[in-house]
Amino acid sequence: MIHRTVIVDNDAFRSWLATANWDTMAFDTETTDLKYTELDINGFSLCDGKKVCYVDLADNVQKDSIIATLKHVLTHPKMKLIIMHNAPFDLMVLHKVGITDPIERIFCTMTSSYVIDENRPSHSLKYRASDELGETVVSFTEAEKEGVHSHNFHTYAQNDALWTYQLFQKDLPIIKKQNLTMLFRDIEMPFQFVLRDLAIEGVLMDAKEMERQKVLAEALLDKLVIRLAELAHIPYVIQKGLSGDQTAQCSVNFNSTAQRVDILQKMGYTLRETTDTGELSTAKDVLERLRPTGEFIDKLIQYLTVRKLVDSFISKLPLLQCSDGRVRTSFNNTVTGRLSSSKPNLQNLPSNRTKSEFDVRACFVAPEGKTLIVADYGGQELRILADQSQDEILLDCFNNGMDVHLIAANKIFGLNLSDEVLFEENKDHEATKEKYKLDRHKAKNGVVFPIIYGKTELGISQDFGITVATATTWITKFFELCPDVHKAIKKCHKFLYHHKYVYTKSGRRRRFERIDNRAKRQAYNFLIQGTAADMLKVAMVKLRHLIKNNPQWECKMVLTVHDEIVFEVLDEYTDEAVSKIEEVMVNAYKLCVPLTVEIGVGRTYSEAK
DNA sequence: GGCTGCGAGACTCG
DNA sequence: TCACGAGTCTCGCAGCC
Secondary structure: OOOEEEEOOOHHHHHHHOOOOOOEEEEEEEEEEOOOOOOEEEEEEOOOOOOEEEOOOOOOHHHHHHHHHHHHHHHOOOOOEEEEEOHHHHHHHHHHHHOEEEEEEEEEEEHHHHHOOOOOOOHHHHHHHHHHHHOOOOOOHHHOOOOOOOOHHHHHHHHHHHHHHHHHHHHHHHHOOEEEEEEEHHHHHHHHHHHHHHHHHOOOHHHHHHHHHHHHHHHHHHHHHHHHHOOOOOOOOEEEOOOEEEEEEEEEOOOOOOHHHHHHHOOOOOOEEEEOOOEOOOHHHHHHHHHHHHHHHHHHHHHHHHHHHHHHHOOHHHHHEEEOEEOOOOEEEEEEEOEEOOEEEEEEEOOOOOHHHOOHHHEEEEOOOEEEEEEEEOHHHHHHHHHHHOOOHHHHHHHHHEEHHHHHHHHHHHOOOHHHHEEOOOHHHHHHHOOOOOHHHHHHHHHHHHHHHOHHHHHHHHHHOHHHHHHHHHHHHHHHHHHEHHHHHHHHHHHHHHHHHHEEOOOEEOOOOOOOHHHHHHHHHHHHHHHHHHHHHHHHHHHHHHHOOOOOOOOOOEEEOOEEEEEEEEEHHHHHHHHHHHHHHHHHOOOOOOOEEEEEEEOOOHOOO
């Protein structure tokens, strides 16, 4: 039977600690909000395996002295391990109340849950407590009903620490048994502090610039609606708002798929492609095919593009800006080991490669006196492919500075290029690369990656509007060029068939219940993407130490997008930081081929990218 | 008649 | 059945009060 206590004063907390086991403690916080700038602490619970306490800090006059005692505990050399569920969050709360440097030996039971079995329906504490510990779980809303000082709330909070401790006891031996220790202890746990720092920092957003673009975009959308209505012979009205602004409205909503089908058919267009459910599709590639037929399609594509931009980014991002002007996304550690970003998703900001007048990335900026640095791994996935497959041609390319995409284009499309121009150092390389830009791009994004990840000849023929026979030749030619890649993929499938899982060189696993063609594709993709994720995590842990050791830079990691890391740094230290960051990233992870890092700097994310 | 939840379709990124 | 991974928007329908 676990001994439960509720504590409201510092003396009682100290006497609870006097008889507690300091070696290993589970810790959990209760807060008022989820974002760093907005949150305050309501209390925290601790569990040493034998007893559990909840320390109630809401409206508590002794809050400061209790936090000081907590700081003493969490930074004390006697403390060997702090266990948390979703560690970055609790670490962030600690940081907010001034406990910035707790001991770094931690165990996150949410992360252990996913490295042990990424296929669980949920890794949340409540789900695990119910599913694995057989506990009856109460929701936060239910627990909070009678207030944060109620018995129910205290019990709820105590359970969080207790269950976290019990899950730790359950997970630790499994991690050892499944050889997940290196991945968990040496990559994922140090990485929790990187996630904490990202959650604390956020990235600064220029709300004025966002608003300026919004006004322009809304005006353009109105013009487009009017023109579309005219071309389709649909009546429209212009409505005047209270502040003198105008909006155009017509009876057709061009943003509705069903209504688009309707109006296009009325105008005499023939739609052929269908969606998954057999309905007629009006997706962008369908419209692109119709574009040469006139102004209506052209304007419709433009309308849909700008509509998406406004609805998903320009209108929504300001709503999620924190009180200090920064935007704090939630980073989630997911099935492939890659991070994902939500509320808001900052990993899918439009790239502005097409140089449109709207540039969302230009709204993400460095504070006054600072510069943004964007560092990304060049050809990361292909380098990992070279390492994983030990393909002679790929190893040769990367070790001797050859342009692998141009080589692929040369082989697949029969460009008849001389061997010399394939070297990046060659004087004619840049000109050749420019001349065959489209073929190179087509080989890279349309053929090589899709083939590696399992695209079929049918899929490729549909993408390019070519015959299946031609698509088959492309695939054959690619595998003739890189036969060891073909062998590696087959080897992966064979391993998958026997073991029902695959693993990366960092020991990260992905398990499959059913082995079918989809699982085969996912498995090989995982070997590459999962390794890329490990690489990024290792690099970011090392970069965190680099930044810590150079406080004069006032450098912060503010964002990461799969193969890319964004920093802000004091203007005068930009050059120094750039060279050190590059050095750390290039040496972060050992492959059989060298890693390269491309670095851009600028006042905005757009400039630096 | 209005609200909510959900699937579909579409689009953004690496 | 037909490259992998992610999140999120709007539309339009079903079900509920």
